[in-house]
Amino acid sequence: MSILVVGTVAIDSIETPTQARDHVLGGSATHFSYAASFFAPVRLVGVVGDDFPQQHVSLLRERQIDLEGLQVVKGGKTFYWKGKYHANMNDRDTLEVHLNVFGDFDPHVPENFRRSPLVFLANGSPMVQSKVLEQVVGPKLVVADTMDLWIRETRDELLDLLKKIDGVVMNDSEAKLLTQEENLVRAGQRVRELGPKFVIIKKGEHGAMFFSEHETYVMPAYPTEQVVDPTGAGDSFAGGIMGYLAEQDNFDPTTLKRALAYGVLVASFTVEDFSLERLRRIQRSDIDLRMEQYQKMLSF
Amino acid sequence: MSILVVGTVAIDSIETPTQARDHVLGGSATHFSYAASFFAPVRLVGVVGDDFPQQHVSLLRERQIDLEGLQVVKGGKTFYWKGKYHANMNDRDTLEVHLNVFGDFDPHVPENFRRSPLVFLANGSPMVQSKVLEQVVGPKLVVADTMDLWIRETRDELLDLLKKIDGVVMNDSEAKLLTQEENLVRAGQRVRELGPKFVIIKKGEHGAMFFSEHETYVMPAYPTEQVVDPTGAGDSFAGGIMGYLAEQDNFDPTTLKRALAYGVLVASFTVEDFSLERLRRIQRSDIDLRMEQYQKMLSF
Numbered sequence: 001m002s003i004l005v006v007g008t009v010a011i012d013s014i015e016t017p018t019q020a021r022d023h024v025l026g027g028s029a030t031h032f033s034y035a036a037s038f039f040a041p042v043r044l045v046g047v048v049g050d051d052f053p054q055q056h057v058s059l060l061r062e063r064q065i066d067l068e069g070l071q072v073v074k075g076g077k078t079f080y081w082k083g084k085y086h087a088n089m090n091d092r093d094t095l096e097v098h099l100n101v102f103g104d105f106d107p108h109v110p111e112n113f114r115r116s117p118l119v120f121l122a123n124g125s126p127m128v129q130s131k132v133l134e135q136v137v138g139p140k141l142v143v144a145d146t147m148d149l150w151i152r153e154t155r156d157e158l159l160d161l162l163k164k165i166d167g168v169v170m171n172d173s174e175a176k177l178l179t180q181e182e183n184l185v186r187a188g189q190r191v192r193e194l195g196p197k198f199v200i201i202k203k204g205e206h207g208a209m210f211f212s213e214h215e216t217y218v219m220p221a222y223p224t225e226q227v228v229d230p231t232g233a234g235d236s237f238a239g240g241i242m243g244y245l246a247e248q249d250n251f252d253p254t255t256l257k258r259a260l261a262y263g264v265l266v267a268s269f270t271v272e273d274f275s276l277e278r279l280r281r282i283q284r285s286d287i288d289l290r291m292e293q294y295q296k297m298l299s300f
Numbered sequence: 301m302s303i304l305v306v307g308t309v310a311i312d313s314i315e316t317p318t319q320a321r322d323h324v325l326g327g328s329a330t331h332f333s334y335a336a337s338f339f340a341p342v343r344l345v346g347v348v349g350d351d352f353p354q355q356h357v358s359l360l361r362e363r364q365i366d367l368e369g370l371q372v373v374k375g376g377k378t379f380y381w382k383g384k385y386h387a388n389m390n391d392r393d394t395l396e397v398h399l400n401v402f403g404d405f406d407p408h409v410p411e412n413f414r415r416s417p418l419v420f421l422a423n424g425s426p427m428v429q430s431k432v433l434e435q436v437v438g439p440k441l442v443v444a445d446t447m448d449l450w451i452r453e454t455r456d457e458l459l460d461l462l463k464k465i466d467g468v469v470m471n472d473s474e475a476k477l478l479t480q481e482e483n484l485v486r487a488g489q490r491v492r493e494l495g496p497k498f499v500i501i502k503k504g505e506h507g508a509m510f511f512s513e514h515e516t517y518v519m520p521a522y523p524t525e526q527v528v529d530p531t532g533a534g535d536s537f538a539g540g541i542m543g544y545l546a547e548q549d550n551f552d553p554t555t556l557k558r559a560l561a562y563g564v565l566v567a568s569f570t571v572e573d574f575s576l577e578r579l580r581r582i583q584r585s586d587i588d589l590r591m592e593q594y595q596k597m598l599s600f
Contacts, residue, residue: 017482087482182317182387184505185525205484206506207520217597218520220507225485257600297517298598300557 001140001246002041002066005032006107006132007122007235009046009056009070013082013096014229014274016089021229024275025056026081028122028145031232034276035239035266036120037063038284040246043113045069045132049076049101059276068110076101089227090204109135118246120238121165123147126157133164141251143167145238151178163195166251169238175201184209185216200241200260202234210260215253219260222268222294229274233267236279240266240287265290301440301546302341302366305332306407306432307422307535309346309370313382313396314529314574316389321529324575325356326381328422328445331532334576335539335566336420337363338584340546343413345369345432349376349401359576368410376401389527390504409435418546420538421465423447426457433464441551443467445538451478463495466551469538475501484509485516500541500560502534510560515553519560522568522594529574533567536579540566540587565590 012026033042043066050072060067082096107128114137121129121144129144136142142165150158151174158178162168168191172184179190184201188211191199198212205227207220240263248255265287272278312326333342343366350372360367382396407428414437421429421444429444436442442465450458451474458478462468468491472484479490484501488511491499499511505527507520540563548555565587572578 089482182389183525183527185523189525203506206503209523216523218507218523219598220518220520223485223509223516223518225483225489227483254600261600295600298519300554300561300595 001117001249002043003036003118003120003242003246004043004045004109004113004116004136004139005029005036005120005122006045006069006109006129007032007120007124008079008102009044009048009052010079010081010102011052012231012275013080014231015084015095016229017085017087019228019274021274025059026231026275027079028235030060030276031235031270032120032122032239032242033060033065034063034279035236035270036243036246037065037239038266038287039240039243039262040118042066042243043069043116045107045109045113047071047073047101047105048078050074051076052078059280066113069108069113071108073101083231085230089230092230107132107135117141118242119143120242121145122235122238126150126154126161130157130161130164133161141166141242141245143169143238143242145169145234146174147171148174148177159194162191165196167198167200168196169200169202169234171234172201172203175199188216198256202237204230204233208237208260208264210257212253212256217257219264220298222265222290224268224272226272228272228278230271232275233271236270237263237267240264261291261294262287265294301417301549302343303336303418303420303542303546304343304345304409304413304416304436304439305329305336305420305422305539305542306345306369306409306429307332307420307424308379308402309344309348309352310379310381310402311352312531312575313380314531315384315395316529317385317387319528319574321574325359326531326575327379328535330360330576331535331570332420332422332539332542333360333365334363334579335536335570336543336546337365337539338566338587339540339543339562340418342366342543343369343416345407345409345413347371347373347401347405348378350374351376352378359580366413369408369413371408373401383531385530389530392530407432407435417441417549418542419443420542421445422535422538426450426454426461430457430461430464433461441466441542441545443469443538443542445469445534446474447471448474448477459494462491465496467498467500468496469500469502469534471534472501472503475499488516498556502537504530504533508537508560508564510557512553512556517557519564520598522565522590524568524572526572528572528578530571532575533571536570537563537567540564561591561594562587565594
């Protein structure tokens with residue numbers, strides 16, 4: 001089954017305590033697509049300027065990511081983000097952000113993409129996310145990401161959106177902000193009461209939590225000593241989850257839990273290098289091997 | 301097999317964002333002993349003043365905790381700690397601390413206790429911990445806890461101690477402080493290189509990590525929405541681990557991993573009420589039931 005993703009395609013400049021990279025490929029839709037492409041066909045909707053390097057287009061095409069929905073604005077510049085990670089590699093400061101062509105992004109879902117059974121609304125304003133939803137026809141599963149900005153500035157629109165989707169993914173701090181609950185278990189349950197059938201809370205290096213009507217569980221991150229750049233980890237995580245669900249064509253609790261584990265593992269590769277570098281060097285079999293190790297780690 | 305624990309027996313006053321308790325039973329040796337007593341016989345070495353309420357003594361005796369090593373100083377006052385938790389229930393401020401009789405604590409291990417096969421050196425100065433070690437005869441397993449104060453102020457003595465023990469338990473921030481490594485996987489491995497055969501890093505609400513020569517793994521905390529008071533969670537965790545190991549009389553990797561899980565689960569009960577209140581209301585079968593749920597949660 002195919003997955004439609006709508007989000008940013010970006011150019012990132014990243015500083016970590018030990019290394020830096022200038023103008024590498026980034027963006028939520030990019031990280032999501034690449035991660036999901038290990039499992040299922042992906043259709044991307046986004047926007048770039050005509051400064052967007054052809055090599056990045058090729059890289060995504062190599063993974064069979066359908067770029068029919070990637071709008072190229074003539075004379076426009078691609079979304080640019082420059083960030084710097086703290087020593088703990090979890091906190092980061094945004095040094096520069098230029099929305100550029102993304103500032104006027106009015107997502108148009110190509111006719112061919114409208115019947116995608118799985119839809120992922122990467123982090124964006126709930127208004128833009130809702131506009132995408134209006135264009136898709138009969139999706140089986142819609143999952144959205146969000147962030148503190150939208151929780152603070154467009155709360156009502158976000159609450160509307162939450163009633164229309166199946167699942168939502170957000171960070172721990174965002175779940176607390178949305179619900180005013182400091183306990184994450186309660187925060188997750190409260191978010192679920194706002195509408196979605198399931199809620200996934202990302203805890204960065206500490207893993208992720210899952211909440212549905214009948215289940216609450218937590219999965220640790222895969223312990224890696226090689227954290228080079230956490231950028232894109234959250235979107236890779238979502239990509240692994242949605243990719244596995246699309247591959248299985250099944251959203252039952254057992255499949256969802258396994259999907260979450262795949263999300264954790266794809267993200268564990270993403271952070272081991274900058275941009276898509278680590279994912280470029282792996283195959284599905286590497287993810288499955290890590291899955292065996294992860295399952296072994298969690299059995300006693 | 302019996303476990304010897306040496307540490308504090310204290311009176312705590314605790315404020316949380318929603319509740320407070322004055323003058324309840326606390327202390328590292330107390331929390332450890334009570335947790336371990338679900339699994340194996342415990343021998344406690346500590347000191348209190350003659351203000352220490354008899355009801356607390358009875359409570360520990362009811363769990364078959366051997367108090368022959370609990371020194372009562374006439375005219376002395378028991379160690380007192382007053383703390384206040386932040387909204388996140390992880391960070392806390394110490395409002396008052398009176399070492400009282402613990403300030404001059406010179407642990408004397410009773411003759412009967414010296415051949416205890418398992419020894420837990422609860423958080424204390426490495427000099428005091430070493431003094432205990434000198435008094436025990438042929439232990440099978442010695443595990444110590446420590447804290448930032450000793451890492452900062454008595455680093456050399458701590459490094460000496462680490463060479464003489466089998467396992468060490470510390471918080472994530474303490475492991476980073478000791479090794480100057482921000483990545484917890486590397487920090488854990490570096491601590492192990494300082495001497496102990498295994499290292500356990502406590503991550504509070506995010507669970508724990510384990511490091512030995514051939515194994516690195518992480519276990520999430522059991523997700524509870526009922527975090528009333530985290531005081532004693534770390535010592536309960538250690539108590540669950542050591543208790544299970546003593547019960548099994550076996551320290552192989554499989555048993556150690558299962559012991560860690562028991563530690564996580566006992567601690568998950570501890571935080572559900574103040575002091576020992578929650579543990580007082582459970583039995584071993586409740587822990588085993590939660591173990592079944594925990595294993596189910598981690599299988600996919």
